[in-house]
Amino acid sequence: MMCALADLHNPIVHWFRNHPSPPSAIVSDMFVGWTHHLARHLGIRRYAFFPSGAFAISFIYSLWREMPQRENYGDDNEMVGFPRVPSSPFYPWWQLSPVFRSYVKGDPNSEFIRDSFLANGSSYGLVFNSFGGLEGAYLEYLKKELGNDRVWSIGPVLPSDDVGPNERGRSSSTSISEILSWLDTCQDHSVVYVCFGSQAVLTNKQMKELALGLEQSGVKFILAVKGATKGHVEEDYGSIPLGFEDRVAGRGLVIKGWAPQVLILRHRAVCAFLTHCGWNSTLESIVAGTPMLAWPMSADQFINASLLVDQLDVAIRVCEGAETVLDSNDLAQHLAKITSEKWTKRRARAVALGKAAMDAITEGGSSFNELGDIVMHLSEKCTT
Known part of the structure; x- marks a missing residue:
């Protein structure tokens, strides 16, 4: 897809010139990232927007710049890290970006992708x-x-509270009103929300x-389930165990399809979020002041989990990997921790971080001001 989009270069130049x-x-x-070269060709500025976090991008940019290689080609657990990045994170080879791991030196598509990622760092602003x-x-x-200060943070950018499945283009087995009514019957900080994103x-x-x-855990929960999609064998993916919904009726709510995640996370009854640590889900949980149970599966999620677990202490790591099977006994033990004093302190840290997030996007806050600064830059009629 990244390579195919580059075919838009000439049509855009033609449109621009006319x-x-x-x-x-x-x-x-x-x-x-190739749009950096397009912008230079047109004599204008290019600003790279990152839906991922700055921690993840710091690591990913270092990957493409330094191109680390395994000493033992067959060892997927060989550690890779960059001491210059704050906190000096290290990750096993299998947790690195799959796009990077598929790189083949000299292959035109691979070289194009590497150049695109490096071009992001060469753009006028991030x-x-x-x-x-x-x-x-x-x-x-x-x-x-x-080597410049043109790095702006304008988040958290979040969806509206009242955006429903029709606006998001997905169907759901349960209405928003049913979900909120069920949550309203629950005690404060008693429900675990489980969702692994849209992918x-x-x-x-x-x-x-x-x-x-x-x-087994006995906790109240909401489980958002995504069924098999194109590319998945329906018999092997996304099936809810037979009889499960009946056995947990009243204590658990199963949502098939789209879930109003922002509303759920911000409800007083929710005390924890079992998540894949995608950046959007991470920000939504942080804003809600909800601590997390981290199960990173791919891409930048392992790096996001490091930030949440090892640096901010607003999450605990319960599993890693898209194919790993989380043992039910281990999960039950992790869920038992959400009533502990440590979890209460973790929730307090999450609430404080959520307040900082809202302060940032409020008038006069850091993100609010940086967005204004970008607007000033964009309004200038100047070249690269």
Whole structure:
């Protein structure tokens, strides 16, 4: 997809050259880094927007710049790290970006993708869906590495509270009113919300152990289930164990399809979020002041989990990997911790971080001001 989108280069140049009032800048996603070269060709500025966090991008940028290689080619657990990045994170090879791991030196597509990621760092400015109170050290690191201060954090950028499945383009087995009515019957901080985002689909083995762990734990929960989609074998993915919903009736609510995640996380009854640690889910949980049970599966999720667990202590790590099966007994033990004093302290840290997030996007806050600064830059009629 990244390579295919580059075919838009010439049509965009043609449109630009024939437009009576062409743009003075390009703001584009991190996966179309080639638009940096397009902007230079057109004599305008390019701003790279990152839906991922600054910590993750600091690491990913270092990957493509330094191109580390395994000493033992067959060892997927060989550790890779970059001491210059704050906190000096190290990860096993199998947890690195799959796009990076698939790189083949000299292959035209691989070289194009590497150049695109490096071009992000060469762009006029970098814009992050994050905020200083969350990732200040990494925002400053990127400024130092890139040699300029044109690194802005404008987040958290969140969906509206009242956005429903029709607006999001997905169906749901349960209405928003039913979900909120059920939550209203629950005590404060008594419900665990379980959801793995819009992309991940659990195998039936994973689903079986997850359901059994929830059942054994005795906690109240909401489980959002994504069924098998194109590319998944329906018999092997996304199936809820037979009889599970009946056995947990009243204590557990199963949502098939889209779930109003923002509303759920912000409800007083929710005390924890079992999540894949995608950046959008991470920010939504932080804003809600809800601590997390981390099960990173791919891409930047392992790095996000490190931030949440090892640095901020607003989460605990319960599992890792898209194919790993979380044992039901282990899950039940993890869920038992959400009533502990440590979890109460973890929730207090999450609430404080949520307040910092809202302060950042409130008038006069850091993200509010940085967004204003970007607008000033974009309004300038100037070239690269």
